[in-house]
Amino acid sequence: MIRTLLAAAAVAALAATPAAAQRSRPAAAAEPPPAPGEPAAADWRTPNPDDVLVIDTNKGRVFVEMTPEVAPAHVQRIKELARAGFYDGRSFFRVIDLFMAQTGDPNDTGTGGSDKPNLDQEFLFRLAPSDPFVQVADQNVSQTGFIKSLPVMSQSPMLAPLTADGRISAWALYCPGVAGMARGEDQNSANSQFFLMRQAYPSLEKRYTAWGRVIHGLEAVRAIKTGEPVEPPQDRMERVRILADMPAGDRPKVVRVVDPAGAWFKAEVEHVRARMGADFTPCAIRVPSEVK
Template identity: 40%
Template sequence: MEFPLFRLFSVFAVLGALLFAPLSANASDLDPENTLYMDLKDGRVVIRLLPDIAPKHVARIKELTREGFYNGIVFHRVIDGFMAQTGDPTGTGMGGSNKPDLKAEFSDKSFARGVIGMARAADPNSANSQFFFVFKEASWLDGQYTIWGEVVEGMEYIDAIERGEPPANPDKIIKMQVAADAG
């Protein structure tokens, strides 16, 4: 039996649409209360929050964002091919907010490119305000760090962040806001 070529292309088109639909999310399709805007020197990063898998971490990130905590904070640890970390007001990687640490909220979600995880010390229940974006798949982190969000637009601006531990001239978060609060 001959399988028409156009049917084969149709099958691949449908599979491709199903597989890649989440990556092409448009900011206008997102819930404004669970979307962050992070402005960097090169442009705006749009982040989808994941309250269904990490409700306490999402609540903390939104609380700190609404307080203006992240505005002006540098990316203090940026490892090429791995991740970019921020959220420490001291810029040293040793600081956090004045709020209590959070208990881990591990999930089955994997650290794919653009996924955001909570940074912590050796204790899994020590996350506070620091977080990191992975530049590419990092599945060895799965189940060890709480995932609370993912980039849906502007990953190229994360890719452009100055590398280093610490970077010689670190990039910073110019402004971060919950989309529902943006004017």
Template identity: 40%
Template sequence: MATAENTLILDTTKGVVTIELRPDLAPKHVERIKLLVREGFYDGVTFHRVIDGFMAQGGCPHGTGTGGSDHPDLPAEFNDEPHIRGVCSMARARSPNSANSQFFICFDDASFLDGQYTVWGKVTSGMEAVDQFARGEPVRNPDRINKATIAADQA
């Protein structure tokens, strides 16, 4: 059961997406997500890479997939959680220890990613909003996160 401290709320251009954070699976990644949310890092950031039947990726400050936060990259916290519909996982470069701020939400089963990317959460409501995100690599008129908050911080 998700607590308010481990509930991420993304107010997107297509609706509200609620994500249960899983510090039991990836404590350092969840800590980073919360830090970036509380810094306002994700506010206004686009879903720059959205592939039908695969995933929606966001979290790049440039909207291109080329950037991250000013914080150091994270060590991999690969786990046994499967990449299935609604799972949130960290994007990274070729190095396993290169995750920083970019993440993706799976549309469907992506089991070929299992054990190679860090799963840190799962959508508990609002997946229909994610399903409506504009598609593309890059997306021409991308959807964005208007505001990201941790439920415990909401007044």
């Protein structure tokens, strides 16, 4: 009798209507949104030319958008030294393939600096609600986003009303292209040496001051000869200038980068988040630029 009842139940299940069968199946996963196409005219922004460092290397020209909102003292130092010609001819003396390319030492060995005083660290900065921060992920206790082209993480914005200055602590993320300041054992020993990231390296975060990001020419940075130290002949920065200071004949007519507040960037974030899921990282988000 038990076998008969089980068989009858099986027949009844097989005879279920198609609608009932479909209701019992798990819902199909939604297709991730496609990668966005070319940015439209409204998706671009023009960086402040006084905040763009132009590095002419023997491997090609590199454009770094500096971010005084994050590290004002370090950006000011880079500008002062660039305008004084301090960086012209300096070698990339320490270059690690999946890490970074270091330069900015007058001795080209990692032992020197400028005649200016060392800088106090700017590992963290205070993020205000009015700052140009564009959120790309909210983890409840923290958030990630972008200030201009620089990826940033901060405390939860819900903490801002509870702080004395109405701001929250934030720090830059060391994604490919990020520019950071080299230092010694002392946290406040940065002076003139800096490095450009060839790949992401999260362990530098909150330990080294980030002051900008390569917006054009990362392929040149990745082409620099490697070594620790680099064997002669070393690749060099032939000339380093501020975009605003360059004569019209040598200055690009167009320097622009995708705006993180625009529609294209939002679509790119949605595409990357859907594709990567729990492994999502702002370092995987494209930030297109155009120089011509």
